[in-house]
Amino acid sequence: MQVDYVLDAGVEYDDNVLLLPEDPVSETFARAGVGFLVRQASSTIQANVSGRADFRDYQDNTYTDSVEGELSGRINWVAIPERLSFTVEDQLEQQAIDRFSPDSPNNRQQVNVFSAGPNLFFGLGRSLQGLLEMRYIDTDAEVSDEFNSSRYGTALRVTKQFTSGSRLSLNGQWQDVDFDDNLLARDYKRTDAFARYERTYAKFGLSIDAGYSQIDYNAGGSRSNPLLRGKLDWQAGARSRLSLVAVDQFSDAAAGVDEAGTTNTIPYSVLVNSTSLESSAYHERRYSLSYAYTGTLLSLEFQPYFQRLDYLDAPTPDQKSSGALLSLDYRMAGNLLLGVRTDISRIEYDLSNRSEESRRYGVDLEKRWSRHWSTSLAYYRYERDSSLQGEDIRQNVWYVSIRYRNR
Incomplete structure (x- = not known):
């Protein structure tokens, strides 16, 4: 097992801590945090768990002193090699309570998605493999009760391996969604059926899902839509990589939290997700392009994106968003590392004729x-x-800090 961690502490000054349009209020507060990454890859246990906790001590008591955290983990226990395993996953993050209000300590809540269940592997021939997955999923929000639910799901997958870099799978998925408060949300059952083709070349990787999805509400009525997902990875050079993602599918807030997935890096801050935490499923169309360059002195990542969400049965206005993320790190002389971060986004809400444009700029040395x-x-x-x-x-x-890494 490998355990990596970071301890840091510092002082932050904010010239508009309440995020007011006029008459801003400034605040100075102390911060302390710990981030960690735990990994294990053995024949019996495969684990990847990362997380962070931040403590804030407000000197002028503008907000109550607080502790915020996030956790992303996946643990797989192999009970019978190549036959049976058991998977536990958990995603804990900070979400906005009111997406129309700017981010602040009073507009955050803890949101958790937990899932657990067995995986049964079976053979159907020399190059044909089957997989049966069963999952129990619990979703819980600190404030937004309409998000809370219990879900039961199963998936059957049959994969045909053509070559070492080429395979085709047929997938059937079913999920029963039971919300805790039926006055705030409609229970439903969702069925997905799709084929997935994956091909790996020397410098290219291709993955395509094509199928159909249907949502059947327990109280009556249904919605259906084609399911289309595609991803193309291109190793453009020895140090650069390009990825293109296109998605047209049904999704919901719980899947959005769960899709954050595990990472192989230690989180250095607790991020806040500003998307809407609605109970309603939605029709999602998303397109993104990502370019990454990793050099000896310079590292660069650039990602423009577009997304449209059409809610199926909630009063929440549909929305479309677009933007771009830019991250640059440059290693200077004397063990100095310069970082530049930019996040520009625009959101337009249907029916309400409301739009917002946000810009975030950051520089750190x-x-x-x-x-x-x-x-x-x-x-x-x-x-x-x-x-x-x-x-x-x-x-x-402005933030000044000191940091200790164990590696």
């Missing part, structure tokens, strides 16, 4: 004194322009 110790100085600016009069916001944040 890190000095590494040894393999374990470093200090950093960071500046962050947030701007939000709203179509509603008097809702524009500006915020500047």
